[in-house]
Amino acid sequence: MNPFPFPHPPHMLRETASQTAGPYVHIGLAPQQAGFDVYRNPIGASLLADGLEGQPIVLSGLVLDGAGAPVRDALLEIWQADAHGRYAGPEAAGFRGWARACTDFDKGSYRIDTIKPGRVMGRDGRWMAPHINVWLVARGINLGLHTRIYFADEAEANAVDPVLSLIDGEGRLQTLLARPEGAGDEWVYRFDIHLQGERETVFFEL
């Protein structure tokens, strides 16, 4: 079945195979949404912390399947830099940069409270536009999907972003742009994720 005589270098272990998170992923990763409390300290529910610098924003939207139906059992995690473009670590002490959220069981919508990230240096000294890395799992998804949220109101930075420049077609590129939405005092960005179909979101192989 395998056309290659030496498919896996003997010195290298193979990564453990992925399996779907299934419909009850909330039990392990967000027990409160499953309907019960078990941990004194739930991890990942919020990225915001006291004294955090930067513009607070809300990311919200729907996850949709190939028939346009909302995916009501998805779990999303985000990984992002702070307002100065620094990932969590010694230079960005006190900033975790990570949070998770679930789509709700009725509408399939999610909401994440965070801050708008700064620009991060990419490869070859090229600046990446402000972006938030998103990882998504659900029933029916065999290997977690990676995408990125960029901001529609950062046109100048987006135009020179090395990752966005890899994407063929304006329509596909648009699927990675979160759009500002008026919602009172909150600074809301709308970002829908289409798993399949005409408006399918760009997903990355990392």
Place this chain on the structure above:
Amino acid sequence: MSIRVQAVDEFYPRDPRDHPPALAPDYKSSLLRAPRHALVALQHSLSEITGPVFHGEELGSLDHDLTRNYARQGSPIGERLIVHGFVRDQNGRPAANTLMEIWQANAGGRYRHRQDQYLAPIDPNFGGCGRALTDENGYYFFRTVKPGPYPWRNRANDWRPAHIHFSLSGAAYAQRLITQMYFEGDPLIAGCPIARSIQDEEQLRGLIAQLDRRTTVPFDSLAYRFDIVLRGRRATLFENRVQTPQEAS
């Protein structure tokens, strides 16, 4: 501020043969949830090679013990188990300080979840989730009860083999992994569309925990051994000038 030159390790690319394809038609839910476009391949930047850090003091002392972390009036019903093993990267190095989160059904195959309507009863003393950080050797262990198999709406008579869901954060965003652990000898594995979505026998075997008699605690708990491999970093480096945003303006 000074300009620094930083060498950053990339990860080995994921080998598609190590994982199930997105579209696995026998697993019906994948039909409308698998992207149809090819994934866009990225060379790694800081966004992929960094990741969140977790600390032991964020976890409770019983978080890894599913026989006690939801016990109200007594112990959960079922076969008492230790599940333990080592988490390494593809280079064989220990994956230390990795957040592991697990969840599972109770001994009857019922989940404590508002969406689960299976007629097997909820166990009042069993929650079904646990978490732990690997130690400096990449070692972890959980205590739990053996989950039961359960029916699911796929084909009319599909039953999941007994399994425990595992989530690993790794040290970087690129290592993030969710999988399922099965039990040695379970005859339901061979017919399960989810397990069989992995097309490589060796990779499926890697998800089957082995009975570990040496770790079994006499008159207390059986033990199963389950080792996990996360992506490893390449030996080659690329150079990356890291600046502060102020320098760019």
